Amino acid sequence: MxxxxxxxxxxxxxxxxxxxxxxxxxxxxxxxxxxxxxxxxxxxxxxxxxxxxxxxxxxxxxxxxxxxxxxxxxxxxxxxxxxxxxxxxxxxxxxxxxxxxxxxxxxxxxxxxxxSPVKTNNEFSRLIAELNNDYLLNVKNARFRTALILAGATCEVILYQLLIEQGVKPSLLKDDRGLGFNKLLDYVRVLRLDAAPGFPMSQLVELQRHRNHAVHASLLVNKPQTLSLSDLECFNPIVKYFGL
Incomplete structure (x- = not known):
């Protein structure tokens, strides 16, 4: 029946x-x-x-x-x-x-x-797996700057997909030439997605800050900073929440 x-x-x-x-x-x-x-x-x-x-x-x-x-x-x-x-x-x-x-x-x-079965046989999951494997390889070899960049890219992909699934038109995101980690977080705030229990908003903000130090020329030149494994700790709750 x-x-x-x-x-x-x-x-x-x-x-x-x-x-x-x-x-x-x-x-x-x-x-x-x-x-x-x-x-x-x-x-x-x-x-x-x-x-x-x-x-x-x-x-x-x-x-x-x-x-x-x-x-x-x-x-x-x-x-x-x-x-x-x-x-x-x-x-x-x-x-x-x-x-x-x-x-x-x-x-x-x-x-x-x-x-709780997990969905893995789609393009999104394959992309996340590829980014995460590269991230883990760089962590293992103490290349923390590259690892931070990869962690940031992983979060951007997740937030991009999350916004689409919450009703944001894909064309709006695709045509936004200023779209990046910071603006994706702004969209999350506007839609109040961060109000979901356990949503790792503070960790995403912290990771974005560390990622900026790893990638932006002005910060690299004017505010040089040595990155370490501790700068990646904020990524762990994100991994746990989104099931990477």
């Missing part, structure tokens, strides 16, 4: 009850499937799957749905068809059409509360 046979809907600004399975876009190239452990406001960024009476009558639970949607073939299908590269979203119509067997056909159900 399709998933739609087992779930209802919750409108934006309503409360998602504890124990509900939610398909979430977390901003780290992952599609997060989670059974909530507390009541949560529905802000419209996730897809709650509240069970209906039919599901209850047939012993379909949130943990069962999590277990089933986490199976390799099913999870792979969801990730493959998810839109976006930073914030993954599965079209609701596609999600609700996923065929789900009744639990009487399954021997054992995992008690896990979260599963």
């Amino acid at each position: 399709p998933l739609s046979a087992f779930v209802g809907s919750i409108r934006s600004n309503e409360t998602i009850p504890s124990g509900t399975l939610v398909v979430m876009a977390s901003g780290d190239r992952r599609l997060r499937l989670k059974v909530l452990d507390h009541d949560t406001p529905h802000k419209g960024f996730s897809q709650p799957l509240p069970l209906n009476e039919f599901a209850v009558a047939h012993k379909v639970t949130a943990h069962y749905l999590l277990w089933y949607l986490s199976q390799e073939l099913v999870a792979g299908y969801l990730v493959q068809n998810a839109t976006g590269a930073v914030f993954l979203r599965v079209p609701r119509k596609l999600l609700l059409e996923i065929p789900v067997p009744l639990p009487t056909r399954v021997r054992k159900i995992s008690s896990a509360i979260e599963y």
Whole structure:
């Protein structure tokens, strides 16, 4: 039977009850499937799957749905068809059409509360992987100036893609001849993307400052600065947040 046979809907600004399975876009190239452990406001960024009476009558639970949607073939299908590269979203119509067997056909159900497959088979992920590999190579060889430049380039690519996925017209960014790290951060502030829990705004600003010292001629000539591994520490929370 399709998933739609087992779930209802919750409108934006309503409360998602504890124990509900939610398909979430977390901003780290992952599609997060989670059974909530507390009541949560529905802000419209996730897809709650509240069970209906039919599901209850047939012993379909949130943990069962999590277990089933986490199976390799099913999870792979969801990730493959998810839109976006930073914030993954599965079209609701596609999600609700996923065929789900009744639990009487399954021997054992995992008690896990979260599963988060990552999307890697796209051009964005390949570019990020290439930049990150070059970054790590330069860190290993203590070429910290080059590493900072690569870290900055990585962040610019991520922010560029993030803005597009949040509704900024690609042509607006493409035609902006003054677009750089600083202006990308300005866009993030204007759209209040930095209000998301855990968003590493202060670390991005710090990295941009260090990157400027590594790349701008006026700073290189007039304010020479020795760069070290400690100048790269601000990149670690960025890596963790965006799942590099």
